[in-house]
Amino acid sequence: MATAERFGHRQHLRLTWLAVRRYGTTAAVDLVSDGIQRTARYAGAPHTYNAAVSQAWVELVGHHAGRSGTTDFDAFADQHPVLLDKKLLARFYRSSMLAGDLARTGWVEPDLAPFPWQQAGG
Structure with missing residues (x-):
């Protein structure tokens, strides 16, 4: 059985990478987000x-x-x-921005620095 210790950041990245490679980034956003949201609800921690x-x-x-x-x-x-x-997200967002209700329920643009693809020539 998987535990939090066995399913850490690297494993999350791997699943995300697999989803992106198979379905593309746009579809992977929904797929990964839905999976994380369902897992949080199942664990009794939807917040x-x-x-x-x-x-x-x-x-x-x-x-x-x-x-x-x-x-x-x-x-x-x-x-x-x-x-x-x-x-890594701390390079792009203030913690208060990510802790806010808007970020918890939907997309918010970075408030510290643009993502690499948002930068000129990126």
């Missing part, structure tokens, strides 16, 4: 789900996957070690 965080991570993985030619997750992770940083 832990955050729509903006889920979408941001899928978009980040999708952005990097689009620039990677590898079909191996470990090679992908080695090519993009920034994604292994669980605190």
Whole structure:
């Protein structure tokens, strides 16, 4: 049986990467977000789900996957070690922004820095 210790950040990234590769980033946003939301409800902690965080991570993985030619997750992770940083979203968002009701229920634009694909030439 999987535990929180066995299903950590890297495993979440791998599932997200698989969803992005199979369905594309746009569809993966819905698929991954729905899965996380259902899991949070099942665990009795629906308040832990955050729509903006889920979408941001899928978009980040999708952005990097689009620039990677590898079909191996470990090679992908080695090519993009920034994604292994669980605190990566802090480069783009203030914690108060992500803790707000808008982020919990829907998309909010980064308030500290644009995502790589939002930058000129990115």
